[in-house]
Amino acid sequence: MAKILWQPNEGFVGKSNMSRFMQQISHTFHVQFPHYSDFYEWSITHIPEFWEQFLQFAKITTRGTYQHVVDDISRMPGAKWFEGLRLNFAENLLGFQDDHTAIIFQGEARPPISLTYKHLYQHVARLAHYLRETGIGPGDRVAAYMPNIPETIIAMLAATSIGATWSSCSPDFGEKGVMDRFGQIQPKILFTCDGYIFKNKIIDLNQRLKSITSQLKDIAQIIVVPYTDSEVAANQIHPRAVNYEHVLQSNNASTIEFESCPFDHPLYIMYSSGTTGLPKCMVQSAGGILLNQLKEMILHTDIKRDDTIFYFTTCGWMMWNWLTSALATGASIVLYDGHPFFPDAGILWEMTQNLGITVFGTSAGYLAALEKSGMIPKEKYNLENLRTILSTGSPLSDEGFEFVYGQIKDDVQLASISGGTDLNGCFALGNPLSPVYCGELQGRGLAMKVDCFDTTGQPIRNQKGELVCTAPFPSMPIYFWNDPDGKHYHKAYFDVFPGIWRHGDFIEIRDNGGVVIYGRSDATLNPGGVRIGTSDIYRIVEQMDEIKDSIVVGQEWDDSERVVLFVQMADGHILDKTIVEKIRKAIRAQASPRHVPAIILDVPGIPYTLNMKKVELAVKKIIHNQPVTNKDALANAEILTSFANRPELKEK
Structure with a gap:
């Protein structure tokens, strides 16, 4: 058995959201859960009951009634969730309208700024009003070619508040990379910026934008955020381009008329990597994404109102969408736009110290590079507020686990997490109840019926095999764009084991419930x-x-x-x-x-x-x-x- 590197104490466990939710389930269904593994087993054998209870526990704002949680738990793909229920994604992320800090931004291109929940709501209200006046409504695509800055989140919330469908790419995508994505979905509104800064170098986007916007034929308007040049003239990029600040000043809207949408209303269009052809455009539902990401935030990551959560990401990676959902908990989220080792390897840890970050999210690649750099964060920075470190993107090695506990902080929960853009979430991740074993993800996600199959489709333990999910879950793509008969969707996940999601990861599930990821199956x-x-x-x-x-x-x-x-x-x-x-x-x-x-x-x-x-x-x-x-x-x-x-x- 692998070595235990961290064990939650009774106080950590007792104060966790997970413990409170388990108590709710225990009281309602008269069952007891001595360990996380017991709760997990209950969740995958009572999937409808789990999601119904969590919908209440998370205090998700909804309207209407539903006849059933899921119409057919045996149908995958195609299961329908909470039919009849209506909600708005942005409304649930903007439930707090007070002076608590919502967003903190730091980066290379501009001084640090912060927005309270009250100010965030006000910005979204004005932008949402403008988008409605422009003729944008439910189902229209709104895209962003933007850095990881507050304006990008404001734009996403404004678009989804009126029922539009959001999609984004980061500015390090080249022209063809952007067109391979946005060219398929043809957005009506494009949010963009004049450029960005990387390692103190300005990368101008104006010429690239002129070419991109000339090819997006359905665009009604382009909204330009001045980022590297405060004097940039939007109409130099496109005749229909306007300045973001002018848009916010164009009205005095103070309330948001949230569009009430079906549970499976298209929220996000996410993209596969595109390394083997044109990227697949995966359409994900508002209700499914909200429900599953809040499960991961509230239960698995134990996010509370007084937390400050950071994830090093860009708007072209699903972790941006994941981080943004933390706003629904009322916590403060931290955005960083820049190189993680510029001007030196301590830049993110200095920020963690100064902002009192409690949850620090990064990639296994970053942790490996940090170790190679010789930086020892615990010797230089006060990380007393840091409670959890999240790692994803690729498997974190045993040595990576040891580095975290030896050179960053010994009393920290290291939650290696793994899932995918396809579900905008995790199949396996951390939890506040279980120990951290070296090299292992703490466990499978609640209500995610994850298994490990051998080549014949038989479940195996303590051996390497295929990661599969044998029951539907709410955040599955509702469909692929331009895939009317579902052939591409079926080929992506269901062509190996009929009716079972094959994710494409090579894994091992151990007797203690831990999961080890060995890489992609096709590699x-x-x-x-x-x-x-x-x-x-x-x-x-x-x-x-x-x-x-x-x-x-x-x-x-x-x-x-x-x-x-x-x-x-x-x-x-x-x-x-x-x-x-x-x-x-x-x-x-x-x-x-x-x-x-x-x-x-x-x-x-x-x-x-x-x-x-x-x-x-x-x-x-x-x-x-x-x-x-x-x-x-x-x-x-x-x-x-x-x-x-x-x-x-x-x-x-």
């Missing part, structure tokens, strides 16, 4: 017919001082597959025979002989998506001389040329 290595998760190799290689980064793929060879490891060397190091042998010995000793790469090659960099996920599939295609169809989905597509036509890959 799984298969030497000699034995499946190996890529994270098994990354966690060993990337601990070496000589290695800055790495990526590993399988190469078809002699009617089988061999493991090929590409490494980016750290400054001052070269890949020679000594280091190659050191890598092989470490992998053999810490993993197994099957994990040892047949070939190890150096490259100048590792390709990532715009959301900073390694793209093993793109590299695998390159080394097999297959085309990579959508390089604009990558943050550094130019690096792929370093993997092409390597003579070493033709040698035995």
